[in-house]
Amino acid sequence: MRDVEHLVRVAGVFVLVISAFLIARHFLVPETFGKYGHYRAAAATEMGSLPLRYAGEPACLRCHAEQAKAKAGGGHRGVHCESCHGALEAHAQDPKAAQASKPGEAQMRAFCGSCHAKDISRPAKFPQQDLEQHNPGMPCSQCHNPHNPKP
Amino acid sequence: MLSRRQFLKTAAATALALAGRALAAPLAAAEKFFHDPPWKRKKPYWGYAIDTTKCIGCGRCVGACKTENDVPREPFYFRTWVERYAVRRDGETGVDSPNGGQDGYPPLRDPQEVAKSFFVPKLCNQCEHSPCVQVCPVGASYKTEDGVVMVDRKTCIGCRYCIQACPYGSRYFHPVLRVADKCTLCYHRIHKGLRPACVEVCPTGTRMFGDLSDPQSAVTRFRETERVLVLKPEMGTEPKVVYKGLDKEVR
Numbered sequence: 001m002r003d004v005e006h007l008v009r010v011a012g013v014f015v016l017v018i019s020a021f022l023i024a025r026h027f028l029v030p031e032t033f034g035k036y037g038h039y040r041a042a043a044a045t046e047m048g049s050l051p052l053r054y055a056g057e058p059a060c061l062r063c064h065a066e067q068a069k070a071k072a073g074g075g076h077r078g079v080h081c082e083s084c085h086g087a088l089e090a091h092a093q094d095p096k097a098a099q100a101s102k103p104g105e106a107q108m109r110a111f112c113g114s115c116h117a118k119d120i121s122r123p124a125k126f127p128q129q130d131l132e133q134h135n136p137g138m139p140c141s142q143c144h145n146p147h148n149p150k151p
Numbered sequence: 152m153l154s155r156r157q158f159l160k161t162a163a164a165t166a167l168a169l170a171g172r173a174l175a176a177p178l179a180a181a182e183k184f185f186h187d188p189p190w191k192r193k194k195p196y197w198g199y200a201i202d203t204t205k206c207i208g209c210g211r212c213v214g215a216c217k218t219e220n221d222v223p224r225e226p227f228y229f230r231t232w233v234e235r236y237a238v239r240r241d242g243e244t245g246v247d248s249p250n251g252g253q254d255g256y257p258p259l260r261d262p263q264e265v266a267k268s269f270f271v272p273k274l275c276n277q278c279e280h281s282p283c284v285q286v287c288p289v290g291a292s293y294k295t296e297d298g299v300v301m302v303d304r305k306t307c308i309g310c311r312y313c314i315q316a317c318p319y320g321s322r323y324f325h326p327v328l329r330v331a332d333k334c335t336l337c338y339h340r341i342h343k344g345l346r347p348a349c350v351e352v353c354p355t356g357t358r359m360f361g362d363l364s365d366p367q368s369a370v371t372r373f374r375e376t377e378r379v380l381v382l383k384p385e386m387g388t389e390p391k392v393v394y395k396g397l398d399k400e401v402r
Contacts, residue, residue, distance in 0.1 A: 078355065082352055083351075083354050121259070122207045123269075
């Protein structure tokens, strides 16, 4: 083969550029990238390790079996504890340090009304009351046990 | 110098070798050739369902999501929200979502004109062909092996292209973290066997969550017994969130 010097030089440039690219790639691409797909696998793990704020129903049952039993027999059986009592993971971890909250008598009509106030947008079969006609001013818990609210 | 024959032989050999490598590419590349849904092949594969005929617009889901996921409390950052539709007799439809429905809704100004009114909870549809994953310029938006679409907070550069691309408006720009953010199906909860926060606190059973690859899960049974629709099917995004009771006015 004669007169290939110019080709060798071009090939050399290619080799240099490609190796520079491969070296840079080795340092720049994150470690877990490509493990499960075109993303950094550690990102999914990071999202999976975020802190919990809501404990979930089984957590409450461990200590509050009595309330759970009362609830299971009534209209609120599908309503999870944290729906009314707020986020309870902190309470589940350390019951004394983080007390659970429950709506006070003053806020009760507004609180229960947030679900049960009469509203034409709500499904007709859902139990609703016109709160201005239905015992106005009285806190709901006077007649309805929140855990088993028999009307 | 190479002869023509030699050159052609070398080129053919190289082409064959490259083709062989391409065929051995990971299964994900060949994903699009499978006709059955991914949850027939991958376990678990998370799905979600919403029964809008049960939604009472209490807004518990919106508040729970904000608490669970540290979503800023200002009234325009939502991973999930509830819309109220009021279809009037003259054909006009009004939609409102005051603070996402978190604090309930003000009474309709003209209830006597309203023919029907209902609530539609919305969230990220965890699309199978999500446009948000496709457009991300840096690969920060991705879909996991179990079907959840998420954002890699360390890689996102905050260009907001995915927020623009989502046809459902599910994404927002996190003001503190300065990255795109969205519903992750409470990824940190579902791996511990818990349900997403919105599903936990929903008092009426409107929201359902489960493993699509499990024939006994709530979501699979819902999909197989109820008449369900998805939002904006014409977009070709193949959402995984199915709705019962969608009206033609729902956008």
